[in-house]
Amino acid sequence: MKKAFGTLxxxxxxxxxxxxxxxxxxxxxxxxxxxxxxxxxLQAAINKCSREGGGRVLLSRGHExxxxxxxxxxxxxxxLDPTAVLRANPDESIYQLSAFRENRGEGMLWIWANDADNIxxxxxxxxxxxxxxxxxxxxxxxxxxxxxxxxxNSQLSTxxxxxxxxxxxxxxxFYGCRNxxxxxxxxxxxxxxxxxxxxxxxxxxxxxxxxNNLKIRNGDGIDLDHSRNVRISNCHxxxxxxxxxxxNRREFEEYGPCRDIVVTNCTMSSRSCAxxxxxxxxxxxxxxxxxxxxxxxxxxxxGIQNRDEGTVSNITFSNIHMDLRLWSDVWWGKAEPIYVTSxxxxxxxxxxxxxxxxxxxxHGRCGNVSNIWFNNITAVSPxxxxxxxxxxxxxxxxHFNNVRIDLRRPKGLSRAPMDKRxxxxxxxIYADYDELLQMDVPVVTDNCQEP
Numbered sequence: 001m002k003k004a005f006g007t008l009x010x011x012x013x014x015x016x017x018x019x020x021x022x023x024x025x026x027x028x029x030x031x032x033x034x035x036x037x038x039x040x041x042l043q044a045a046i047n048k049c050s051r052e053g054g055g056r057v058l059l060s061r062g063h064e065x066x067x068x069x070x071x072x073x074x075x076x077x078x079x080l081d082p083t084a085v086l087r088a089n090p091d092e093s094i095y096q097l098s099a100f101r102e103n104r105g106e107g108m109l110w111i112w113a114n115d116a117d118n119i120x121x122x123x124x125x126x127x128x129x130x131x132x133x134x135x136x137x138x139x140x141x142x143x144x145x146x147x148x149x150x151x152x153n154s155q156l157s158t159x160x161x162x163x164x165x166x167x168x169x170x171x172x173x174f175y176g177c178r179n180x181x182x183x184x185x186x187x188x189x190x191x192x193x194x195x196x197x198x199x200x201x202x203x204x205x206x207x208x209x210x211x212n213n214l215k216i217r218n219g220d221g222i223d224l225d226h227s228r229n230v231r232i233s234n235c236h237x238x239x240x241x242x243x244x245x246x247x248n249r250r251e252f253e254e255y256g257p258c259r260d261i262v263v264t265n266c267t268m269s270s271r272s273c274a275x276x277x278x279x280x281x282x283x284x285x286x287x288x289x290x291x292x293x294x295x296x297x298x299x300x301x302x303g304i305q306n307r308d309e310g311t312v313s314n315i316t317f318s319n320i321h322m323d324l325r326l327w328s329d330v331w332w333g334k335a336e337p338i339y340v341t342s343x344x345x346x347x348x349x350x351x352x353x354x355x356x357x358x359x360x361x362x363h364g365r366c367g368n369v370s371n372i373w374f375n376n377i378t379a380v381s382p383x384x385x386x387x388x389x390x391x392x393x394x395x396x397x398x399h400f401n402n403v404r405i406d407l408r409r410p411k412g413l414s415r416a417p418m419d420k421r422x423x424x425x426x427x428x429i430y431a432d433y434d435e436l437l438q439m440d441v442p443v444v445t446d447n448c449q450e451p
Contacts, residue, residue, distance in 0.1 A: 020055055021054075024058045025045045025059055027045075037066055037067060039068040039089070042070055045057045046076055055076070058081070059080045059084040060081050060084060061081035061082055067086060068091070068095070069094065069108075071114075072111065074117045075119075076119055077120040078121045080121075081123060083125065093167070101251050105148065105164040105165065111173070113174050116178075118178075119174070119180050120181040121185055122184055124184055127185060127187045131189035131219065134146070139215075142215045142330050143215050148165060170192045170196055174198065183204070186208070186210075186211065189211070190212050190219050194210060194239070195222045197224050198249075199254075202229045204231050204233075205233075206233050207233075207234045208236075210238070210243075212238055219241050220239060223245045223246075224258055226248050226249070226252050226253075226256060228259055229260050230260075230261050233263070233264045236268075242274070242275075242276040243274045246277045250357075258286075260287050260288075261287070262288075268295050268298070270295075270299065272331045272333055273298070273333055274295040274298040275293070275301070276305060277304045278306050279345065279422060280308060281306055281312065282308045285312045289318070291319055293321075294320070297323065298324050299324070299326065299335060300334070300336050301322040301337040302317050305332075306341065306343075307344065307423070311368050313369070313370045316375065318373070318374075322381065324337060326410065332422075336385060336418065336419070337383070338379075338387075340372055341395070342368065342369045342389045344366045345366075368396070375401045376401070376403075377400075377403045377404070378405075380408065382408055384418075385441070385444070387444070387446070387448045392447050395448050415430040416430065417429075418430070431444045
């Protein structure tokens with residue numbers, strides 16, 4: 001009996017031993033001393049792991065791995081032991097690949113993958129974006145952005161003969177990837193967007209701590225861009241900009257719509273909008289569920305901010321509690337618990353050289369927003385909900401079921417500001433607090449029938 005049991009254990013360990021090949025980055029020359037750039041060693045381990053059929057690239061405990069840009073490959077699990085730290089090299093000059101292709105004005109790539117299958121980032125370690133090292137001076141409510149570098153480009157018109165380049169690295173960026181998993185890791189202090197999924201199909205983000213510095217502008221938490229079949233659950237996210245954002249950027253239009261998304265059991269805090277759809281949306285966003293979430297100290301709670309020709313439809317927000325507050329005008333939003341809008345974005349020559357508009361155009365338009373449900377929503381907020389559009393019929397089918405807003409007028413204010421930015425014309429409209437306090441559910445509408 002003992003012999004048979006021993007044989008069984010041997011077979012079990014043999015099976016599991018061959019199921020996962022481990023590539024320890026220390027064996028590839030990584031120092032893990034926090035000062036040496038270990039990117040060459042990490043990349044060598046990733047390449048060999050993928051080339052040999054896949055396995056686990058290990059960042060072992062007790063080490064801090066400083067690293068420049070890294071490309072993840074198919075069938076690679078990047079595993080961070082507890083107390084292992086992967087930190088972005090603060091040297092701005094080494095980040096040369098744009099996160100948005102020809103548009104170099106909105107950050108560069110740090111850890112990324114393109115057209116890859118079966119990638120996982122797991123473990124109890126930390127990925128640190130080193131964000132403050134890429135910022136300017138600290139202000140009361142944010143960090144100052146450093147002056148951006150102008151790069152000549154002969155393909156642009158005489159009026160816009162220069163591209164603007166922002167060297168800040170995004171943390172994790174995935175293009176056209178399938179079967180992606182990010183689980184259990186802690187991600188800290190992104191200098192720009194933190195987790196960006198572009199054209200991905202089939203992704204799970206579960207149990208992560210995403211802890212961005214609340215003063216870093218453009219520090220989005222998770223951005224789902226032209227992506228499908230994504231499940232986000234059990235995450236805690238703090239972010240200066242939007243915590244979770246769905247969009248369709250024009251730079252990646254070939255990937256099609258963003259749809260079939262589920263977000264559950266998350267806690268969030270943001271100085272912008274905790275859960276946002278838009279503002280970039282040149283396609284369609286549909287079939288989305290946000291459920292069982294808590295939002296605290298945010299400048300806006302649940303936002304649909306349609307500013308391009310794309311459409312938004314069949315979105316459900318349910319079982320969500322919010323505790324909101326007003327931050328400064330540096331951040332979009334005025335503590336609106338619920339915000340559903342469709343306005344054409346402002347014309348002009350933004351730092352991104354009008355990448356927001358259809359090619360060759362400088363004048364945008366906006367699409368319809370329809371069939372939006374808010375079920376079992378509670379909020380404590382210094383402001384009302386806002387539903388607005390550039391014309392009647394643009395926003396329709398907005399359903400409130402058991403929505404309760406505890407409106408608390410800020411001391412000294414007689415009018416409640418509603419933030420329409422980015423938009424043409426005046427960015428704010430105002431409502432009388434005394435009138436709002438008389439409503440069962442305080443809602444301000446602009447060119448929309450009251451829900």
